[in-house]
Amino acid sequence: MRLSEGVEAAIHCAAILAQLEKGRTLPASALAELHGLSQSYLLKHLQALAAAKVLESVPGPHGGYRLARAPERISLLDIVLAVEGPEPAFRCAEIRQRGPGALEPAAYVKPCGIKVAMLKAEKAWRAVLAETKLSDILEGYQADADPRAIAFTCAFVARHQRPQG
Template structure:
């Protein structure tokens, strides 16, 4: 299983938005420059985050994006789902029903679900539930604990220079 690079872009971009003053926004260009990532791809990531209600766009010369919800109300799963979608990673196409040894395709009904699908989706459900327990605020607070005072000043200066 592999998540797209868009998930990583989203987490790293949203991380720095936690410290933005209320009603202040940051542009895609600034976030892309900060993380040394492509502006065009990041704009697609932010379109998905906006559609999911994680960020909102602010129009105008000083426009950009701001968090649409409090960081503690944005779970890891919210971010992943915004970028990757809600579908299960494992998509069972029921090839067992087409097996050359199956004389009666009707043998496999809802009463006899594909056990491979059942087990993998159970595991995915557990993963989703775990990811729902971690928030953007939690991530920010955990990472910030390891920042030196100098690094915190550098980040604060970056945010201050935006305005």
């Protein structure tokens, strides 16, 4: 299974927005610059996060994005579902019912074992994403990241955040 690059970008952006001072916003252009992404590509994902109530989009000259709720109330699953949608990653096409050896549909009353195994695996990784909060990611970053990266990010956020409107 492969998640889109948009998931990575969305999680990174949410982590950056968690560092904003209360009531402040960060424009999409700054988030795109920080991550070396095109603004139009990133906007699509930021808008999906706002539609899912993970982020809040603030219009106007002091507008931009900020978290819609506290980092401990945002799971990685919230972000993944906002970007990728709710459909399972594995979609069974019932190919066992095709080809020269296919039987009549009534012969396939039990679910395909492959589908069962794949959906079980998906349930497990979704459970891990649901229990992993954005605050956990932030704590790990603060503990493990190079101090120069932390200093750069803090300075970047301070320089680009917009005042309360």
